[in-house]
Amino acid sequence: MNTSQIDKGNSRVLVIGAGAAGLAAGRSLHDAGYDVILLEARNRVGGRAWTRYDLAPHPVEMGAEFIHGDKAVTWSLMRKYGLHALDKVDWEQGGAYLDERLLGPEAFDALPHAEKFSLVHVDEAAEAWHNADQPDSSLTEILGTDEMPEGMRALLRNRFTGDMAAEPERLGIYGWLEWIRVHDGQDDFRLVEGYSRLMERLADGLDVRLNAPIERIKWDANGVTAHTRTGDTFEARCAVVTLPLGVLQAGDVTFDPLLPANKQAAIAGLGSGLVNKLILKFKEKFWTGPSPALLTTLDSQIWWRPGIGRANEAPIVTGYMGGQAAERFMALGEERAIVEGLHHLEQMFGLKELQRQLETGWLVAWPADIYTKMGYSYVPVGGAGLRDQLAAPVEQVLFFAGEATSRECASTVHGALESGFRVAAEVMG
Ligand SMILES: Cc1cc2nc3c(=O)[nH]c(=O)nc-3n(C[C@H](O)[C@H](O)[C@H](O)COP(=O)(O)OP(=O)(O)OC[C@H]3O[C@@H](n4cnc5c(N)ncnc54)[C@H](O)[C@@H]3O)c2cc1C
Known part of the structure; x- marks a missing residue:
């Protein structure tokens, strides 16, 4: 005492x-x-914000990973402390898995409604909702999914659920309008040092x-x-x-x-939104192509390579899932969540027995962490x-x-x- x-x-x-x-x-x-x-x-x-330095030759982020925007206040601190950022993440090169097909960036962009995946589209729709004096309602009202085929709708839903840590029906339009991010600038970056x-x-x-x-x-x-x-x-x-x-x-x-x-x-x-990371380390890389990220209609929602852009990139992929999908992954427990993640990768990449190539994996379940109990907040x-x-x-x-x-x-x-x-x-x- x-x-x-x-x-x-x-x-x-x-x-x-x-x-x-x-x-x-x-x-x-x-x-x-x-x-x-x-x-x-x-x-x-x-x-x-928690980096592990013992999983790979480069830092691996268990929580926050990107600096969102080239004007975020984070940059002035990075300069002050002599820290560095990698080149911006080229999300334009990202692909998607829907209707049992893996699509590259051009094929995805050519799909009808692809433009509705951008935050700017939602910003504009929310602004229009406000200007029309509509009462607050959920984001589902403005995402413009009515005309979409089922696969595309599921993909869009996963895109926003992963990003916002909650399903679109939980997110309020007026809360979205508060989240104006005006000082943040453009693009996303990873920290070289973590x-x-x-x-x-x-x-x-x-x-x-x-x-x-x-x-x-x-x-x-x-x-x-x-x-x-x-x-x-x-x-x-x-x-x-x-x-x-x-x-x-x-x-x-x-x-x-x-x-x-x-x-x-x-x-x-x-709202306390939910997000997990599923980090899988392989003996060698199983993917081809430069894709920095893959959006999927599966519960694992979005995948990326944490080491992309580094000369010493380790064969690691990170699955990122929000909302009820995060709950479902947590309910599996780490071991079965890893197996589930492997099945998703096998399905997306048309591979078999990926488990043999797995070195190790981690389910980083922030909502189950007693000092966090969430991913990040949202406005219902x-x-x-x-x-x-x-x-x-x-x-x-x-x-x-x-x-x-x-x-x-x-x-x-x-x-x-x-x-x-x-x-x-x-x-x-
Ligand atoms: C999986 C994931 C990915 C993310 N990705 C990004 C990203 O790419 N880019 C980005 O900008 N943001 C990202 N975020 C969000 C970002 O991590 C958070 O917004 C930010 O780190 C929150 O900082 P904070 O200080 O508000 O809260 P925290 O970082 O949670 O700090 C709160 C502190 O309080 C402590 N604490 C809790 N209970 C007690 C207690 N009883 N007594 C004393 N201390 C206690 C905790 O241990 C913690 O250290 C991500 C978050 C998660 C979970």
Whole structure:
């Protein structure tokens, strides 16, 4: 048992969680001269940005993989810390598996309705919906799938379910409109050194207490006391809460007194989307062609090569599945999920006994991870405004950050980073 010797009312700030949001907040406050302690449940920093360096000659991302956009705030941090990015991902070269055929990029682009797979198409349709003064409804209303043949409709559904971590019928049009991503720029990039290196650089010199799972936050107008499951307590003038929405919804951390009703409503009202990665490492590569990604009508939804663009690319493919497909894969358990993934690859590539070529595999089931309990957040029908409600401070004592609080670029690392910088300014203000 260890109780920190701090008087409430001093300048100490506790940051709960050392993922991208917590680290950005902690970094800003520390650099501004605040006395900051980051309390992190895991034995590492980074949260959902987690790179493994022992699986291949190059980094392999278990969680976040891409920098979404050439103007994301992530770039300035990369420059500051001397980190690098690979060339942009050439999604244009991606293919698709539908109606039991594997299609290359040209064949896919030539299909009727192929243009409806772009986010811009949905942005425009959502804007039109809003301009026509229509009430909020689900994304299914605007995806334009009515005229599509069944295979194409299933493919489009998988494309958005994988990307958004929830089926289109769960996603609200007005919530989509909040997610404007204006500052993000174009294209997607991978980090040469892996996301964990960025997180570690951000954490450099900060007072991060690892293995410190918080179970209770006691607060009043004068300050906060955070209690860990291991019996330690930390006191401070205020706390920045960056817990994943899934953890907040599960009530794993109790607030004493309870959070105000509007904060509880925001927590309950936003959606915790589900995503898994299925990472399969082979003895040698079984694919041909340069395809950076394959969209499929199968439950595995989307596949890519994590090492593409690297001179030392290992024969690894990553399956990415969201929503109920993620649940179905989790229900199989890791071993059967790997076999299922192999069957999908065999079916798509017309191969047999791929298992013989498999070296090893991992199902990275973030929703089953006790310190995440989700993939990333989404705004359901009727939920526009809830991200701001979640982000708002409570009595200048409890401050909130994390990807779910980012109205404009939720579900990303840079959205989480921005929320951390935003909350630090609030604390300082
Ligand atoms: C599979 C997957 C793929 C993704 N791909 C991308 C991508 O390509 N590009 C992109 O930009 N984004 C991607 N994302 C989203 C991105 O990872 C998140 O938006 C971002 O990392 C969230 O950061 P955060 O700080 O809000 O939350 P987190 O990173 O989850 O940080 C919260 C921290 O709180 C800690 N914590 C939890 N409970 C407790 C407790 N009781 N006490 C103390 N600490 C606790 C956690 O351990 C964690 O470290 C992906 C996410 C997933 C799951």
